Amino acid sequence: MDSITCIIIDDEELARKRLIRLLKPFEFFQIMAEASNGQEGLDLVEEHKPELIFLDIEMPLLNGFEMLGRLTHQPKVIFTTAYDQYAIKAFEENSVDYLLKPVEKDRLEKSVKKLRLYKTLSPDFASLQSLIDHLKPKKELRTLTVKIGDKILLIKLEDIVHIEAEDKYIFLRTADGNSHLTDFTLAGLEERLPDNFVRIHRGSIINTDKIKEIRKSFNGSLVFLLSDKENTKVSSGRSFSDSLRDRFDI
Template sequence: MRFKTLIIEDEEPARIRLEKLLSQYSENIELVGSAVNGREGLEKINSCNPDLIFLDIQMPGMTGFEMLSKLDEVPLIIFCTAYDDYALQAFETNSIDYLLKPVKIDRLEQTIAKLKKIRPGLSSPDIMRFLKSFEQNKTKKELTSLTVKTGKKILFLKLKEIAYFKAKDKYVNVCMKNGKEHLSEESLHHLNAQLPHNFKQIHRSLILNTDFIKEVHSYFNSRFAFILGDKDASKLISGRSFQKSIKEWINL
């Protein structure tokens, strides 16, 4: 049984990687095309009538969710996503499979095994209800700045200028790329829930901006040392309990 398959992914390296991986499953997957954004995805779905789509969620112009809302009939969907574990549990609960980027071959094999148990043309009746609920409750405008109080002033700190956050006592130190530090009254847990996906928690008291990572080294007791490209060339040590999640997003 083969599924007519369409890939909708705006990042070319991710799209090429997925095409290459799927080519190993030609008995089950028939690639009929790819699209680089939601608008092109709609056109390809209408022209190719795929059984299955591999769909990126965060795309410029039109998100994957917005694209799906414009369809009269929804094919089987494998989401390609960078959402956090809580969101991924929601996908699983609603019988919608997902692949966490960067896609790994062992995880893709699990997806193919699921597909072998599903006949083309069969789609979960709860998909659109789930998507509507998910958009209302889980999606949020991506932050671009953080506000902190200093005396009688309120500063707007650009997230792209923040190298890392470090919890200390009842406050959180906001450590900027220029070496300056500011105090935030928000908890690290609350910040972690608001920050975009390029911020990763590596320790119970540390969240770093992955855009500043220059080097990653193995460290004692199954930990990692992150060397940043900020003014101070900061060295941050991860916690042991974060080893698994760190290995996933640095693709080890």
Template sequence: MKIDCIIVDDEPLAIKLLENHISKIEELRLVGTAGNALEAYKLTKLKTVDLIFLDIQMPDLTGIDFLKSLKNKPKTIFTTAYREFAVEGFELEAVDYILKPITFDRFFKAVERVLRHDSDYVKEDFLMLKSNGLQYKINLKSILFFESQGNNVKVVLKNEKPLIVKYKLSDLENDLSSLGFVRIHRSFIVNSKEINALGNTELIIENFSVPVGRSYKSNYEELKRKHSI
């Protein structure tokens, strides 16, 4: 399912850049642009809007005041050159707050938050992950485990080469804990449905041995209890 979005910004070049970024992400569908908050208000009445890319400093009405005025607020990613409005932006439950100039990497990271927390994302059982400049749609059933590697995470897959992605293991843990993924070590999250064997200090997934950390022993015991392995 597509996420219908609009861009609200009084700078034509900023709109152009965001249009280009949006065009690279299959799940996003741009349904309109607005040069100020009043035009944006009209758009929200004419179109179904799931996500707004919203500038803050605009003529007549700021992006923050515009968002406050909406009764049913779409998901919002603030796009601005001004760092000082970040706290107020997050108080309005914005998904993210991006400082200009906006690179595609930073843009994708913000959009990924929307995809990860969107209900259709969960229902369809996939992750959107970026690796080596490419965007991958990965079925959860194909994932064996995640391994933290410094500032990156290695995604180990069935019958495919692993992916190295810029990600936090803690974010994955929060998003996937209800879908059969269990953190058993500070560096590992495993797909419990793919476990072949359990030991005292390690488990086996296909031909991989994954260690169990002392701090995650309770997770491991609960895993054994639930799955009767």
């Protein structure tokens, strides 16, 4: 295998030294530099323009995602992380890989095999950028805005029982029995809302913290009795029912 120029970017010195030691038997790796934070990594990558970087995610000054977003030179990337939540299937579906720390020899060998497959390819930064955008920590959403004339109301998420589409309009239904027209789409809300909000129908999202009772319907759907002033009942769509039964272990 031809030599591969690389830079190791990790704020933990012991992690960098371990990786260097594990890479030593693979003589084709040419380690050009080490960086102990994202800003230093950014500067070194732009200076040396390596083919590959081993990149930690949680680092001071700039985290791994922020650093990648500022690069003009785009190397191949193998993420190294101690955080298991980042080790998702998406890494394996792009021309990148990840190593869970502490890095193990066998797992590193798999990454090397993957590099052999992708050696002749150009870095797919579009796919990587999409992955970065997907993994960026989301700002915690606590309220949704509703416009009423010249006023803007802030509706607390904890007060929302369910969200419902009627024709082309989307309404936030709150525990006090009120309904608020919002400019959001259901798809947009589904993307932004926290995990306790679940799509149960193409026209409905419910707050699972507000479920009082779940009943099975004769047609295979589920009926959710919600804890609002109206004791609202909302039925799941057929295509959503299987995943909902799994979620609620029904």
